[in-house]
Structure formats: C-alpha cells, structure tokens
Amino acid sequence: xxxxxxxIAEVTSSLPTPSLSCTVRGCGLLLERRGDVMQCxxxxxxxxxxxGYINLLQPQDRRSLDAGDSxxxxxxxxxxxxxxxxxxxxxxxxxxxxxxxxxxxxxADLGSGSGEVLGSLEPRTESCAIGIDLSxxxxxxxxxxxxxxxxxxxxxxxxxxxxxxxxxxxLSVHGRRNxxxxxxxxxxxxxxxxxxxxADDLIELxxxxxxxxxxxxxxxxxxxxHAEHFSVIEQFDTRERRHVTxxxxxxxxxxxxxxxxRSSARAVESLSELDVTLASSxxxxxxxxxxxxxxxxx
Numbered sequence: 001x002x003x004x005x006x007x008i009a010e011v012t013s014s015l016p017t018p019s020l021s022c023t024v025r026g027c028g029l030l031l032e033r034r035g036d037v038m039q040c041x042x043x044x045x046x047x048x049x050x051x052g053y054i055n056l057l058q059p060q061d062r063r064s065l066d067a068g069d070s071x072x073x074x075x076x077x078x079x080x081x082x083x084x085x086x087x088x089x090x091x092x093x094x095x096x097x098x099x100x101x102x103x104x105x106x107x108a109d110l111g112s113g114s115g116e117v118l119g120s121l122e123p124r125t126e127s128c129a130i131g132i133d134l135s136x137x138x139x140x141x142x143x144x145x146x147x148x149x150x151x152x153x154x155x156x157x158x159x160x161x162x163x164x165x166x167x168x169x170x171l172s173v174h175g176r177r178n179x180x181x182x183x184x185x186x187x188x189x190x191x192x193x194x195x196x197x198x199a200d201d202l203i204e205l206x207x208x209x210x211x212x213x214x215x216x217x218x219x220x221x222x223x224x225x226h227a228e229h230f231s232v233i234e235q236f237d238t239r240e241r242r243h244v245t246x247x248x249x250x251x252x253x254x255x256x257x258x259x260x261x262r263s264s265a266r267a268v269e270s271l272s273e274l275d276v277t278l279a280s281s282x283x284x285x286x287x288x289x290x291x292x293x294x295x296x297x298x
Contacts, residue, residue: 018166021163027044074141080248089238094124108169108170113133115146130162132153160185168187170185197280199216205276226285231286238279240277241278246268
C-alpha cells in the first residue's frame, strides 16, 4: 500500500481560516477563502502563496520593496533557536500562553518572525493560530516549517488585519505593536502577552560592539504605552546564560538591527567565543472594558 504525501498548499487549504479582514483602506470586511485566493464581499482579492501564506500588505504600508526583516535575519534567528539559544524565552512564552488558551481559542502573534512561537504553541492547545509579520521572507519561512498555522504578511503597526473582538490572545515577542489595534481585535476578556529585551539582554555582546555596557529599561515605558487600553495582570523576567561560538555571535548580530552595521561585524571579528546573557521582561495585559464613564477591570 502506498501513501500520498499532501503538499503544503493542500494541508493549509483544509484548515479553518481565522477572521482575517481586508486591508484595502476603508474596507475591513471579512476575507473568505475561494480556491487559491482570499476575497472580501467587495471582491478585493489576495493570492495565497504556494507555501501557504497570505500577503495582505498594501503599497502604502511598506517603506521599501523588501519590507520587514531579511531572509538572512530570519534564518539567523532560526539557527540560534535550533541550537537552543533563546529557548528560555520561547518556552516561557509558550507555557504562559498555553495556560491562557482554551481549545479552539484564537491566538495571533504580531511580528511572528520565523514562526517558532506559534509552531510550538499550536499543537499544545489546538488553537486557531495566526502569525502576522511585515516580512514576506519571514512568512515564507514560517509557512514551510509550520503549515498548520495561518501566516499573514501585513503591517500590524498600522492595522491588525483581523475583525473586531475575534482574538483571545495576542502575542508580541521583541516586536512592535499598536495598543489601540490590539484592544480592538481582542475579545472582552482577551489578553496581550508582550516580551521586550531586558536591560542586560546581550550585555556582553553589546559591550564588545559598542565599547560600553549601556542598559535600557523597557518594561516601564511598555506599561505606560498600553495604560489607556490595558491593565497589567503579571510581570516576570526570563534569563539564560549561553556560551556562543563566533558564528553564533554573528547570528545574534544578524538577528538584530546591529547586524546591518559593518562596524558591528568588525567589532566581534576577533572574538572566537563569548558567554552571553539572553534576558527578556514579559508583561501580561488584559483589555480594559469601558462602560459609560466607568472602567471595568477583569
């Protein structure tokens, strides 16, 4: 007896589609799958790529033809995670998210990158998972590795391409987010889990590159930025110490904005290995419900 292996496109076409919304300015209607396209009631159409991701990015929502992270940066982060570097943060986010999600809940990752967070979370929760990233290279990479997740190219900083009140949990791991848009798409009791680099994240590598140990506190500004729409439920840190090789140091640089600077690469060229700290601050928010002039906190 022989078995036929389904293609990625066949696997993704059989999965439930989340409540994606049209990104044409002034539209925002529900998108429905019709063959190899997603289309709204006004017949705005978007192709589904052969690998399975959906590109909803509008021309005005990109700053360049190659918007978002490069394939080089995406693959660098994936290699590090495959080597266990950064696994502490991944495990912390997945474990906390899994405890928040009921079966068939909707979870979306803003700035989903190479896709490991949702790729690890979806099998544990049987959730309807959506990864949104500005980079087509990221969506392509993620779709090929994790076809059970819906992957979308869009600029979520401007508008999250999901219908109002349809998401149970939003994730943002070392990415950018629009607090008002996050509040719009979350259900009444929805949560937002955000991870930002802690003050000592990659402090050893940053010292080698910059010549000094500059620490920046991000969690306090994060809470202030979201105060209008969210209340804080929980705050905690993750921290791991790793011994990295020269190539892995280069990947750490490629995975950040510093990787685009030639001076950064030159600064670590003479280093064959290094002990580095990977640290993140995580904040769990819950959406504030307004009723008249009162604020209800769940």
